[in-house]
Every structure is written in C-alpha cells, then in structure tokens.
Amino acid sequence: MKGIRPYARRLESIEPFRVVEVLTRARELEREGRDIIHLGAGEPDFATAPPIIEAGRASLARGETYYTEAGGIPQLREAVSTYYQSQYRLTIDPRRIMITPGASGALLLLSALLINPGEGMLMTDPGYPCNRQFLQLVGGEGQLVSVSGEQNYQLTPELIASHWSHNTVGALVASPANPTGAVLDREALANLATAVARRQGFLVVDEIYHGLSFGVNTPSVLEVDDNAFVINSFSKYFGMTGWRLGWLVAPESAIPGLEKLAQNLFISMSTMAQHAALAGFDPATRRILDQRRDVFAARRDYLYPALKSLGFGLGAAPEGAFYIYADITRFSDDSQQFCSSMLESHGIALTPGADFGRYRASEHVRFSYTTGMERIEEAVGRMRKVLN
Numbered sequence: 001m002k003g004i005r006p007y008a009r010r011l012e013s014i015e016p017f018r019v020v021e022v023l024t025r026a027r028e029l030e031r032e033g034r035d036i037i038h039l040g041a042g043e044p045d046f047a048t049a050p051p052i053i054e055a056g057r058a059s060l061a062r063g064e065t066y067y068t069e070a071g072g073i074p075q076l077r078e079a080v081s082t083y084y085q086s087q088y089r090l091t092i093d094p095r096r097i098m099i100t101p102g103a104s105g106a107l108l109l110l111s112a113l114l115i116n117p118g119e120g121m122l123m124t125d126p127g128y129p130c131n132r133q134f135l136q137l138v139g140g141e142g143q144l145v146s147v148s149g150e151q152n153y154q155l156t157p158e159l160i161a162s163h164w165s166h167n168t169v170g171a172l173v174a175s176p177a178n179p180t181g182a183v184l185d186r187e188a189l190a191n192l193a194t195a196v197a198r199r200q201g202f203l204v205v206d207e208i209y210h211g212l213s214f215g216v217n218t219p220s221v222l223e224v225d226d227n228a229f230v231i232n233s234f235s236k237y238f239g240m241t242g243w244r245l246g247w248l249v250a251p252e253s254a255i256p257g258l259e260k261l262a263q264n265l266f267i268s269m270s271t272m273a274q275h276a277a278l279a280g281f282d283p284a285t286r287r288i289l290d291q292r293r294d295v296f297a298a299r300r301d302y303l304y305p306a307l308k309s310l311g312f313g314l315g316a317a318p319e320g321a322f323y324i325y326a327d328i329t330r331f332s333d334d335s336q337q338f339c340s341s342m343l344e345s346h347g348i349a350l351t352p353g354a355d356f357g358r359y360r361a362s363e364h365v366r367f368s369y370t371t372g373m374e375r376i377e378e379a380v381g382r383m384r385k386v387l388n
C-alpha cells in the first residue's frame with residue numbers, strides 16, 4: 001500500500017457483523033454442493049407477501065420513481081399512525097413518525113441526534129451488535145451491561161442505577177430482543193422509563209420484532225412514556241428485509257433535527273418500497289403476516305424443547321422474535337469453534353455468541369428458526385448424532 005494514505009482510524013474500533021460472514025461461508029459450501037441448514041440469518045425465510053409485492057409493482061408502473069419527502073410519503077406516515085391506534089390504542093401525530101431506510105437508518109439517525117462525541121448509551125450484552133457500532137461512528141460508545149436469564153436478558157432500574165456514569169446520556173433496549181427473544185412487559189417498560197427520566201436521559205426502544213410475539217402482549221414503550229424514542233421496521237413482521245424500510249417515532253421537538261439529518265444522509269427512502277409498504281397494513285395482508293407469525297410460534301414450540309433435550313442450556317422460553325440463545329458449555333467452551341465445526345462438518349449454520357457482545361459470548365450460540373420445520377427437524381437430528 002506504499003504511497004496510499006491509511007484508511008480512517010475509526011475502522012479499527014468497528015467490528016464485523018459475524019452473522020454475515022457465517023452466511024457467506026455457508027453459501028460457499030453450498031456452491032461446493034453441500035447441504036446446509038440455515039439457522040444463522042436473522043431474517044424471515046418467507047418471501048415478501050404477494051399483496052406488498054403487487055403494490056410495489058403497481059407503484060413502478062405508475063412511474064413513482066422519484067425522490068420523496070425525507071421523512072417519508074405522507075400516506076405511509078398516516079398509515080403507521082393508524083397502526084399505533086389499532087395496535088396499541090395510541091394517538092401518534094404522523095408528524096412524529098419518520099420513515100427510515102430500515103431500523104438501521106433509524107439507529108443511525110438517533111445516534112447522530114442524541115450523542116455527542118465522548119458520550120454513551122447503556123445497552124445489554126448480549127444485544128444487537130450493530131447498535132454499538134452506530135454509536136462508535138458518531139464518536140460515542142455503547143456502554144455494555146452484562147445480562148443473563150436472571151434479569152430476563154433486559155436492563156432493569158437496578159442495572160441502570162449501577163451502570164449510569166458521568167458520560168451516559170440514555171439507554172437503548174429492544175423488546176422482543178435479539179438474540180434472546182426476551183420481552184419487556186408494561187411494568188418493566190414503565191420502570192425503565194422512570195429510571196432513565198430520573199437521570200434526564202433518553203430512552204430508545206427498538207420494537208422491530210413487534211408483531212412476532214407468541215401469546216404475550218408486547219406493549220409499546222409509548223404507552224408508558226410519550227417522550228421515548230421508538231425504532232421499528234418493515235423488515236421482520238412485515239417480511240420486507242430487502243426493501244430497506246423502517247420507521248421511528250420521536251418527540252415533536254426532535255423532528256426538525258431528524259429531518260435535517262435525513263435530508264443530508266439519505267435524501268429519501270426507496271419510493272417503490274414506501275408505496276409497497278402501504279399494502280402491509282391491509283387486513284388481507286395482515287392475515288398472511290399473522291399466519292406467518294403462527295408458523296414461527298410452532299417452530300419455537302418444537303425447537304426449544306428439542307434443544308433442551310439435546311443438552312443446551314436454555315433460560316425461559318423466548319416470547320418473541322425468531323431466536324433461541326443457547327448455552328453450549330456442555331459441549332464446548334469456544335462457541336466460535338463450535339459454530340465452525342457445526343457448519344463445516346455437519347452443515348448447520350449458527351451464529352456464535354461473540355456477535356452479540358462479550359459477556360459469556362464464547363459459551364453461547366444463537367439459533368434462528370427462519371427455515372422450514374422439516375429442515376429444523378433435520379438439524380436437530382444431525383445434532384443428536386454428534387452431540388450425544
């Protein structure tokens with residue numbers, strides 16, 4: 001690299017998203033003719049529901065190929081507002097809703113809005129890995145709080161009290177969470193909101209897995225705290241990962257700043273995707289999406305006890321999302337090695353705990369039940385042979 005300047009130092013503190021690396025290796029093995037069972041990737045295996053695809057096609061046919069408003073087309077902001085009314089009995093002014101390029105775009109906007117260089121936000125370890133990278137990018141830091149099954153893998157007022165430091169400006173939680181599927185109930189959300197408000201902090205709740213919960217209520221934090229920031233997405237329940245569309249809800253005072261940032265960072269989201277997403281709220285589409293949620297529930301109901309019987313250490317059954325975070329200490333003390341051997345020797349793609357933080361990461365792997373039941377049964381069969 002003689003004569004070329006080095007790339008920016010910030011890259012040294014950004015970690016790779018290993019699940020993507022697992023997927024790349026799995027695809028390589030498939031090209032070599034191997035039969036790989038995908039329990040790694042964090043996206044629904046179902047293709048986007050037909051009415052949404054149709055709406056996207058119709059939008060293109062109408063020639064809707066231009067930039068839109070930076071905060072999203074008004075119809076979609078209205079539709080999301082109506083959704084809050086029907087799902088949560090909440091009246092949210094559409095002006096407080098911004099459409100974003102996925103929850104990822106919302107995380108980037110909120111990191112830029114809330115964090116000064118040198119400041120940080122509390123977040124769980126294990127947790128969604130990209131959060132702390134977004135904070136790094138704006139000169140901040142993710143302040144990781146080790147959590148286990150004892151705290152339902154979530155932050156608590158006690159943990160907030162013991163970890164809040166001079167440069168902490170808020171807390172970021174997800175419910176249901178990735179990689180644990182742990183859900184915060186209304187009381188837990190209210191307690192968190194009180195603990196953060198007491199410190200004049202920002203509370204950000206990532207509600208991306210709402211709609212994918214099994215027999216439990218997943219309240220929005222907005223039911224207990226109108227000042228909270230909410231992140232959501234069309235990726236998971238709405239099954240639109242590849243369309244790159246999400247949203248956030250913010251207090252009115254934050255919207256001018258967020259719009260300014262969105263104008264500069266994105267100009268607008270995919271126009272076709274926004275028109276397609278409108279169809280996601282139609283009752284006929286919702287029926288398809290709810291049926292898919294029930295399929296995820298059935299997979300969890302099979303995989304959770306099956307993993308337990310194989311000897312994986314499991315906390316309480318995950319109540320949402322499509323993940324099981326499993327302790328592998330009966331088999332190995334090196335989850336990276338365990339995942340590598342599962343993939344290379346047995347054709348099962350899993351995600352090592354190191355993707356989600358540091359706390360007991362080498363003792364855990366994440367299973368994503370985002371493949372058909374037959375394939376999940378096949379994976380359990382393969383594991384039974386090698387682990388027993």
Ligand SMILES: Cc1ncc(COP(=O)(O)O)c(C=O)c1O
Pocket residue numbers: 042101102103104105128174177178206208232233234235241245246
């Ligand atoms: C907790 C959580 N937040 C945010 C995202 C980003 O999702 P997207 O940008 O596709 O909306 C993911 C993706 O897996 C996630 O698990």
